[in-house]
Amino acid sequence: MKIFSVIAQLVAIFASFLLISGSCGKTSTPTPPNPCSGVTVAVTATTVSPTTIGGTNGSITATATGGSGFTYNINGGAFQASGSFTGLAAGTYTVIAKNSNGCTGSGSFTVSGAPNPCAGVIINVTAVTTNPTTVGGANGSIVASATGSTGLTFNINGGAFQPNGIFNNLAAGAYIIIAKDANGCTGTATFTLVNPNPCAGVTINVTATTTNPTTVGGTNGSIAAIGTGSTGFTFNINGGAFQATGIFNNLAAGTYTIVAKDANGCTGSNAFTLTNPDPCAGVNITVNNTTTNNTPCEPNNGSISATATGGAASYTFSLNGGAFQTSNIFGSLGPGNYTITAKDANGCTGTSGSIAVSNLPAGALFSAVRTVLQNNCVGCHNNSQAEGGMNWTVDCNIVTFKERIKARAVDANPSVMPPTGALSTSDKQKITDWINAGGRFSN
Numbered sequence: 001m002k003i004f005s006v007i008a009q010l011v012a013i014f015a016s017f018l019l020i021s022g023s024c025g026k027t028s029t030p031t032p033p034n035p036c037s038g039v040t041v042a043v044t045a046t047t048v049s050p051t052t053i054g055g056t057n058g059s060i061t062a063t064a065t066g067g068s069g070f071t072y073n074i075n076g077g078a079f080q081a082s083g084s085f086t087g088l089a090a091g092t093y094t095v096i097a098k099n100s101n102g103c104t105g106s107g108s109f110t111v112s113g114a115p116n117p118c119a120g121v122i123i124n125v126t127a128v129t130t131n132p133t134t135v136g137g138a139n140g141s142i143v144a145s146a147t148g149s150t151g152l153t154f155n156i157n158g159g160a161f162q163p164n165g166i167f168n169n170l171a172a173g174a175y176i177i178i179a180k181d182a183n184g185c186t187g188t189a190t191f192t193l194v195n196p197n198p199c200a201g202v203t204i205n206v207t208a209t210t211t212n213p214t215t216v217g218g219t220n221g222s223i224a225a226i227g228t229g230s231t232g233f234t235f236n237i238n239g240g241a242f243q244a245t246g247i248f249n250n251l252a253a254g255t256y257t258i259v260a261k262d263a264n265g266c267t268g269s270n271a272f273t274l275t276n277p278d279p280c281a282g283v284n285i286t287v288n289n290t291t292t293n294n295t296p297c298e299p300n301n302g303s304i305s306a307t308a309t310g311g312a313a314s315y316t317f318s319l320n321g322g323a324f325q326t327s328n329i330f331g332s333l334g335p336g337n338y339t340i341t342a343k344d345a346n347g348c349t350g351t352s353g354s355i356a357v358s359n360l361p362a363g364a365l366f367s368a369v370r371t372v373l374q375n376n377c378v379g380c381h382n383n384s385q386a387e388g389g390m391n392w393t394v395d396c397n398i399v400t401f402k403e404r405i406k407a408r409a410v411d412a413n414p415s416v417m418p419p420t421g422a423l424s425t426s427d428k429q430k431i432t433d434w435i436n437a438g439g440r441f442s443n
């Protein structure tokens, strides 16, 4: 209680004192002249750059005119008696100088950066590379060297710098080598180590045991393939997916390519052919035929009509090894020996024996006329003497010129033959009867 009342009394006394002195200042103090009026404070400085790029040992040493008793600050900091500011990085700084009357002036000064020691320095990195000797092996190396500067150190893939460019125990891959000189100037190059070809010198052979389909068009054939020349094989067929075994089932007849691939991806291949069973095994096709003989002295009209048994319908037929046709009849045949081959639906064939097509014998009516001409005409109509161009010793001439024979020997038109005397009535009748019957060799 006692302490509180003492504090309250002190506060009251202090308050009345402020009131008195405040009213006193306002009424009695005159306005002083401005000491800086007409005073120009000018700041000049010398600057020193940092000695390294990014360094902070630059400095500014400022001096001022326009009064005395100067203090200085930099970038709005505290004023100090010296115009020297050290520990500066490159940059632009504002220095304010204040004289003893509080008049100020300022200047802006730039501390430039250290010169780039790497300007114009080109460091070239080259290397002799040695690939790993095995796939996945780590015995590759890079021996790097650099030109363009001195005091070089090297690192690999951003690691620590070392005094030489030799990097051992490297696996396949791309590596970045940096060479750095004493000034920190660098050159970079990338070198790639590759694995050896795992398949060099590897020859993979594929062999197989094949099983043909048991029926024509069946799909129960199989190929059981093995690979030699490496290990860890997988197999595919006709470019399909690889599988662990070389056994391929459910195959129809055809040619299949099997590829064997080892653990390193090296491959070998071979083609295997499955064949259908012979559809003709045990099939005996018999060709039977009927023939029609040829009529001489006319266009060939012999024919063979064939039938086949023993195979699978339908058949096609070939004459003397010619093209197969669906018709079983071959016509327009002259005299001769022929063979017919029949082919069934499965392509199985059977061939006939020799089939003879003969000329028909001379008919009775023709033979009678021929006898008449031999007896009455051939003296003037033969091989050496063929009066009127006619030679009646050739049978087909008789058939061909039958109308002329009738005209001369029967009808005496335009004059009778023989010219030595007409034929008997019965001989004329033989000529007439033959012609009326068709006048053919076979009549």
Ligand code: HEC
Binding pocket: 373, 376, 377, 378, 379, 380, 381, 387, 388, 389, 390, 401, 404, 405, 408, 409, 413, 414, 415, 417, 418, 419, 420, 423
């Ligand atoms: C003695 C000889 C002689 C005898 C035999 C003879 N011819 Fe001739 N023949 C001729 C002479 C010559 C010609 C040619 C002149 C003519 O056409 O009259 C001829 C021409 C023909 C011609 C061809 C002219 C035509 O009209 O087309 C025929 C056909 C012919 N004779 C049929 C016969 C017949 C058939 C016989 C038997 C029945 C026969 N000749 C017997 C002498 C003969």
